[in-house]
Amino acid sequence: MEKEEIKEYLELARQSGKSETSNLAGDILKKMQAQIAETITNVVNGKIDKINTKLDSYIAEDNKWKAGVTPSIEIMKEMQGFASVSGWMFKTIIIIGGAFGAIYSFIKFIK
Numbered sequence: 001m002e003k004e005e006i007k008e009y010l011e012l013a014r015q016s017g018k019s020e021t022s023n024l025a026g027d028i029l030k031k032m033q034a035q036i037a038e039t040i041t042n043v044v045n046g047k048i049d050k051i052n053t054k055l056d057s058y059i060a061e062d063n064k065w066k067a068g069v070t071p072s073i074e075i076m077k078e079m080q081g082f083a084s085v086s087g088w089m090f091k092t093i094i095i096i097g098g099a100f101g102a103i104y105s106f107i108k109f110i111k
Helices: 003-016 018-110
Strands: none
Touching: none
């Protein structure tokens, strides 16, 4: 609703007297409500749609990134398990080697 339309309605209301002012005010409010609803739809909903689009884009990129990284994470988990087992084996070999070394040194010492 334009300013000129509002001025025309108000002038008409002033000229017609008090009996028709309430009907004109109601008409003005109805037109204003329609205009406000259209503005809200265009401005607020437009912004919400932009936010939803950005959020959807972010979620899609995040899911793509996760899909690419997940195999690497699984490999690292397996490598950690392998490192744990190989560390245990290395420690066992050192202990056994140390025990053989001690026994060999003791036998040499006795002879």
